[in-house]
Amino acid sequence: MGKVTGFMEYERLEEGYAPVQERVKNYKxxxxxxxxxxxxVQGARCMDCGTPFCNNGCPVNNIIPDFNDLVYRNDWKNAIEVLHSTNNFPEFTGRICPAPCEAACTLNVNDDAVGIKSIEHAIIDRAWEEGWVKPRPAKFKTGKKVAVVGSGPAGLAAAQQLARVGHDVTVFEKNDRAGGLLRYGIPDFKMEKSHIDRRIEQMKAEGVTFRTSVMVGKLPEGSKVTNWASETVSPDDLKAQFDAVLLAGGAEQPRDLPIPGRDLEGVYFAMEFLPQQNKINAGDKLKAQLRADGKKVIVIGGGDTGSDCVGTSNRQGATSVTQFELTPMPPEQENKPLVWPYWPLKLRTSSSHEEGCEREFAIATKEFIGGEGKEKGKLKALRTVRVEWANGKMTEVAGSEQTLDADMVFLAMGFVSPVASVLEQFGVDKDARGNAKASTDFTGGYATNVPKVFAAGDIRYGQSLVVRAIREGRQAARSVDEFLMGVSDLPR
Structure with missing residues (x-):
């Protein structure tokens, strides 16, 4: 694959970034x-390694050596055909995937991995520019109707696959635009929403119907889950009107921090904050947007969602941004012989961190502190303590308590489960983590305990990557097709 000696001749080349002082002025x-x-040249670095671990490191099993070789040989049109054969939306993954395939690259054992993600990004952008990405409507219709609940990456991938084999697919989305957390969870500076829009147009041309601002079932009163629905459809109606229903919502129930002062004004979940800026960027008007202008911001949670809060806060004009992580700072370089080809634990510095952020590790928040007098009820500070970890157990370090000023705190500690009320209204059994219980066996895969109701993506697997959601959607589509037709030509 690639050039036989390419990995010895060429160095890895990273994609470039616009200068910090320029990019923080906008959301592009x-x-x-x-x-x-x-x-x-980067494609030429792909080794003829015999056993390409990158294929299994990639959740959608992209045929990576093949498209690397095609790019090296300047056969871009076949490269996008190979890429699309396993991944419906490489423009999403080419921008926001953490690239577990690169961690599994054979070259990564003792050198810099092949830049697989950057090559994927280049292939799909070239394909759109050349007009190679076209609708692929089914030649024949089956007469079967499928409802897909949720328009995130799992729902979109499943809907596209099912439409292409002739089913009439309707996608239901509770928010006002399709895309799920791709639309309202990921900031525009990481992925502009025009990429979603043109895929939606492609899918409409393939026969998919989108019904936005429609909530399937009811959210519990007081739920913090983003919801701009103006219409409600009952699960019973869906089951009566469609031959199959695929639940493809997200794991949207955020992990809370129930400590004193949690109800103070200024303490918010990340997903109360991030979707608002995306709506503003889309041209919407909000009466009371949460903004970080002139504020001291603390983000609790060291993952991608926390990083997104950092980048958005900097663009809004926060005076300072600090990110907390409960666990110790990981090593800057992993022990490759020990962890390869698996995803390594190491310090990861995002582009948002580079734009301005203090990072604190092994720190826990004990209390949110409000102001006095006119400032009563508003966040003014928080009390922290340093922690130590031993044998998987956390202990507080005596005498390490601090009080830090804070005007705004975002809780970005991950998501614990899908919204339980939706599963309960469908009558779907839940697993120990509160996710939809549905196995991935080849026979009847992704089917729940409720007849003709399937589940895929974060609602089944739990909080995970966009690329894994695409995989789940594709595999669930095959199971739904097999359920409806007895057999399926869709890939597993």
């Missing part, structure tokens, strides 16, 4: 993709 994408010749 700032990654500078590889040029055609650069991508060709």
């Amino acid at each position: 994408e700032f990654v500078i993709g590889l040029k055609t010749d650069e991508a060709k």
Whole structure:
């Protein structure tokens, strides 16, 4: 694959970034993709390794050596065909996937991995520019109707696959635009929403119907889950009107921090904050947007959602941004012989961190502190303590308590489960983590205990990656097709 000696001749080339002082002034994408010749050279680095671990490191099992070789040989049109054969939306993953495939790259054992993600990014951008991405409507209709609940990556992937084999697919989305957390969870500076919009148009041309602002079932009173629905449809109606129903919502129930002062004004879940800026960027008007202008911001949670809060806060004009992580700071470089080809634990610095952020590790928050007098009920500070970890147990360090000023705190500690009320209204059994219980066996895979109701994506698997959601949606589509038709030509 690639050039036989390419990995010895060429160094890894990273995609470029626009300068920090420029990119923080707007919400546009700032990654500078590889040029055609650069991508060709990076494709040449792919080794003829015999056993490409990258294929299994990738949740959708992209045929990575093949498209690397095609790019090296300047056969871009076949490269996008290979890429699309396993991944419906490489423009999403080419921008926001953490690239577990690169961690599994054979070259990564003792060198820099092949830049798989940057090559994927280059392939799909070239394909759109050349007009190679076209609707693929089914030649024949089956007469079967499928409802897909949720329009995130799992729902979109499943809907597209099912429409292409002739089923009439309707996607239901509780928010006012399709895309799920791709639309309202990921900031525009990481992925502009025009990429979603043109896929939606492609899918409409393939026969998919989108019904936005429609809530399937009811959210519990007081739920913090983003919901701009103006219409409600009952689960019973869906089961009566459709031949199959696929639940493909997200794991949207955020992990809370129930400590003193949690109800103070200024303490918010990340997903109360991030969707609002995306709506503003889309041209909407909000009466009371949560903004970080002139505020001291603390983000609790060290993952991607926390990083997104950092980047958004900096763009809004926060005076300072600090990110807390409960666990110790990981090593800057992993022990490759010990962990390869698995995803390594190591310090990861995001583009948002580079834009301005203090990072605190092994720190816990004990209390949110409000102001006095006119400032009563408003967040003014928080009390923290340092922690130590031993044998998987956390202990507080005596005498390490601090009080830090804070005007705004975002809780970005992950998501614990899908919204339980939706599953309960469908009558779907839940697993120990509160997710929809549905196995992935080849026979009857992704089917729940409720007849003709399936589940895929974060609602079944739990909080995970966009690329894993795409995989789940594709595999569930095959199971739904097999259920409806007896057999299926869709890939597993």
